[in-house]
Amino acid sequence: MFVPGLHSILSKIDVTVTEGGTGSSLGYAVKRFQPMLQSVTLDAVGPGLVARVEGFVRPRPVEQERLRDLAALVEPGAFAAVSALIVGGSRGLGAATAKLIAAGGGAVCITYASGAEEAEAVAREIRDAGGRCQVLRYDAAEPAAPQLVALAMRPSQLYHFATPRIFRQKRAPFEPACLDEMMRVYNTAFYELSQFCLERGDAVAAFYPSTSAIDEAPRDTLEYVMAKIAGETLAATLARTLPNLRTVIERLPRVKTDQTATIFPVPAAAPSALMLPIIRRMSAAA
Structure with missing residues (x-):
């Protein structure tokens, strides 16, 4: 009906x-x-x-990929040496990343800005399968260190999936306030998180998820694209200038999440299909 x-x-x-x-x-x-x-x-x-x-x-809510299905894609113990801080790990790319690493024997901490129940559901699924998962609340609009003081691990990997609302109604082709918000989340927060992880661990591999929208230039996403271009430059520069930090930058296509769901069907990739090769690269780098 x-x-x-x-x-x-x-x-x-x-x-x-x-x-x-x-x-x-x-x-x-x-x-x-x-x-x-x-x-x-x-x-x-x-x-x-x-x-x-x-x-x-209206598009139905996107069903999260289940750990028991993702476990079949991962070799046992493949990520046993990994301790990953996954920012924005309650849904979509972050949840899939957490489950894949946990399925490979790694320890994860996932954060959420809203939706504590979703984050706890991901953690419960991982723990019920014998994995290790901590949950912390983190808002990318606020300084990182005070919010993550309870982090129980020394991260060897950082995944930065925090995001404001991407698709929104705009009154002008360019809105400075929107750019400020995007820059805070995609740039300042990534820098703060990288510094935080380096202070906690000896060496860190950090994943910066960029976007194929940079090449496609879709309508009404100018500020988003500008912030992601700046983020790519930031991530590359940090890797050159900060000892013991390595960054992996990937322009991802549209991913099947609630954030990208539209009334008219648009092709979108499954989060696990995109993230598993990246996790392997991150783990090899670490």
């Missing part, structure tokens, strides 16, 4: 108040559904009203 329901986005509603009423309860009938546009039109009638509602089918 497409409408009404959880997976619907309201576009337009016209309501006419009538004298008397039609029946004793509210009812509806779907008048048109356009699969190509994922649009729905329905008529509703009830006591004292007649209405026409137009909407779209």
Whole structure:
């Protein structure tokens, strides 16, 4: 059933108040559904009203990849020497990274800015399979060190998946406030986290996830692209100038997550398919 329901986005509603009423309860009938546009039109009638509602089918929440499935992709003990701080590890790329490393015998700490229940669910899945996982709250808009003081490991790897909302309505082609937010999360936070990990460990491999949007230049993502270009430069410069820090930079395509879900289907890669080769590179570097 497409409408009404959880997976619907309201576009337009016209309501006419009538004298008397039609029946004793509210009812509806779907008048048109356009699969190509994922649009729905329905008529509703009830006591004292007649209405026409137009909407779209909203993408269903993306199901997280399960550890038991990911474990089949990883050689036992492949990441036994890894201690990974995974920033933004409650969903998507971060959750898949945590599960892959844990499946290979590594220890992980995942952070979340919101969604504590999701983070705890990832940790519980890892622990139930015999893995090691710590959970900490971390907001990339705030200084890193005070928030991570309870970190129980000495990280050998850092994965930086923190992100603000990427796709948003804009009033102008360029919005300085939006760029400031993007730069804080994608640049300043990455620098602070790298410094923090170096202070905790002897050597650190840090992953900077860039984006293929740099080459594609999609509409309305100028600030995002600018911040990611700057982040690539930052990550490369840190690796040249900070002893014992190695960075891996990869321009990732659109990934299948709630953040990138759209009304109209767009090809997107599974997080594990992208991250497993990168984790192997990071582990070889470490």
